[in-house]
Amino acid sequence: MRELYLKTLRNAVDNFYSDITNNNLFKINEVYHLLTFVGLSKIQDYENSNVENSCSLFPFLRKLTLFCTSDSFDNAIFLKNKLFKQNLEIQIIIIESNISNKNLYLKILKTINTENFDSIFFDTTQGMKTISITFYKLGSELGIKSLNWVSTHSLKEDYNLFRCVDNLRIDFLSNPKNENYRFFKLLNSSIDNFDFKNTSNLYKSINDNEKAIFFESLSFLFDDSHIDINFFKKNVKNFIFTFLKLSSFSRKKFQEPFNLLIFFLNNTESDISIVDFDSLSKFGFEDDVTEDEIEYLYNYLFIPFLLKKIKNIDIRKFIFSNYLSLCFNSKLIDYESNDPTYYLDILNKFFVKRSIEIFKNKLVFSNLLKEQDFDFINFSMNKIQIEGYEIFFNSKFIKSFFGKDLKSLVLKKLITNKNKEILMDEIIDLIEVIKIKNISKAFSDLERNFIFLNNELNDLFLKEQLNYRNIIKYIPNKETRLTNHGYTIKNDYNYPKIYIDI
Structure with missing residues (x-):
């Protein structure tokens, strides 16, 4: 049995090394610190402990x-004595079995905060739920790699489980920050698609149970098989009941969507519109409202949802004309459009005539639900933040974009513009501010510098194992009919000259 176990172990180790080498994931020789948890689980006489096996990897x-x-x-002491070597420092840290996530997080962080995180590995094979969550959180935040020894189990005749000797593998995260970024991007995509049931399951997978409960409640509210305002108002009561049982932290995070949904429980007695919809999500509203106001908000929330869910044009037309506002009974409406703004404009014009205070500033309900900081890019002198992911760099060329020359001013304006784009006339204004005489040469230099900037960024993304390539799009001069006369350029070109595509 021992021989078969060792053979399986060698295969697992060989596959681990092969994956690292073939994909150039990290340098095994640079790992010098392993952290793990020792539990009460027993191993068979023919087995090694996961701690022994992990130590042998590095x-x-x-x-x-x-x-x-x-x-x-006692198990930890036994392992310490068994693994003792002159060149291996072994420390044992006792933690309370009921330790909080926060305290455990701080304790582990204190243990490693003076070290190079690239040279640390977590072994998550054993452990309480608390330590598994903390290892994952620290790994995601700090880029610390982790591994887990996995084996299958079978049921013996006495109904006891035993590990299969011929099945052993190593699961590992070589770039947990990237995995974390991808996971939350998937979460936000799921929310954008109003797929709240899937969102709930994603949160369950990382043991964020309160958010899982919240989104499961939303999935009953936004159900394309029950498009009816009375059904919706009835389920809002269940949603509010569930919401109020969440922790104060979760309630605070989702306060804005809560304010919108609790609006449907207001009494409908007044004939006078008094609701400021633009402030509703932030401050809430508790007073008598009109039926028109309830109907307006219901339509406003459900139009983007239905456009995501209902692709069949005939079904879409039927639902809009029968279950939403009367304004969607018109034969002139193009139900092939998937742009929410098109329908919301029709809705707003209709309710303005009915003396309803509409949303003057566009509100996107799904944006109130998403994880923050995953849809932007920002630069500083030594750091790039891209969709919640931080990349530190020491590139002299990138740092040269933080001066007072044209390329620096353009990058600053590009990053700070709401749509992450800069138009031709905006660049010309900057050229005039810093008094550059040769406009054609200025644009040629700008194009060359931004091509080089993309190359520098691509090298960083490659190193961080990110999929981004050429995120800054520069429209070549020949495509903008560039001349030496600024006014000609302004008149001929009204589209972005440079934009960021992430």
């Missing part, structure tokens, strides 16, 4: 940190 390991509880302390 030939230059210099430090081993064993977390344990008072109950598993």
Whole structure:
């Protein structure tokens, strides 16, 4: 049995090394600190512990940190004695079995905060739920890699489980910050598509149970098989009941969508419109409202939802004309349009005539639900933030974009513009401000510099294993009919000259 186990172990290790080498994930020789948890689980006589196996993976390991509880302390001592080597420092840290996530997070962070995170590995094979969550959180935030020894189990005749000797593998995250970024981008995409059931399941997968409960409640509200305002108002009551049982932290995070939804429970007695919809999501509203106001908000929330869910034009037309506002009974409406603004404009014009205070500033309900900071890009002298992901750099060329020359002014305006784009006339205004005489040469230099900037960024993205390439799009001069006369350019070109595509 021992021989078969060792053969399976060698295969797992070989596959681990092969994956690292073939995909150039990291340098195994640079890993010097392993952190893991020692529990109460027993191993068979023919097996090694996961801690032994993990230590053997890293030939230059210099430090081993064993977390344990008072109950598993003896197991930790046994491993320390078994693994003792002159060049390996082994420390045992006892944690309370009921330790909070916050305290455990701080304890582990204190253990590693003076070290190079690229040289640390977490072994998450054993452990309480608390430590697994904390390892994952720290790995995602700090870029610390982790591994997990996985084996299948079978049921014996006495109904006890035993690990299969011939099935062993190593699951690992080589770039957890990137995995975290991709996960939350998937979450936000799911929210944008009003797929709240899937969003709930995604949160369950990372043990964020309160958000999972919140989105599951929303999935009953936004149900394309029940498009009816009375059904919606009835389910809002269930949603509010669930919401109020959440922690104060979760309630605070989702206060704005809550304010919008609780509006439907106001009494409908007044004949006078008094609701400021633009401030509704932030401040809420508790007073008598009109039926028109309830209907308006229902339509406003459901139009983007239905456009995502209903692609069949005949069904869409039927639902809009029968279950939404009377304004959608017109034969002139183009139901092939998937642009929410098109329908909201029709809705707003209709309710303005009915003396309803409409949303003057466009409100996107899904944006109130998404994880923050995952849809932007920002630069500083030594750091790039892109969709919640931070990249630190030491590139002299990128740093040269933080001066007072044209390329620096253009980049600053590009980043700070709401749509992450800059128009031809905006660049010409900057050229005039810094008094550049040769406009044609200025644009040629600008194009060349932004091509080089993209190349520098691509190198950083490649190193960080991100999929981005050429995120800054520069429209070549020949496509803008560039002349030396600024006014000609302004008149001929009204589209973005440079924009960011992420």
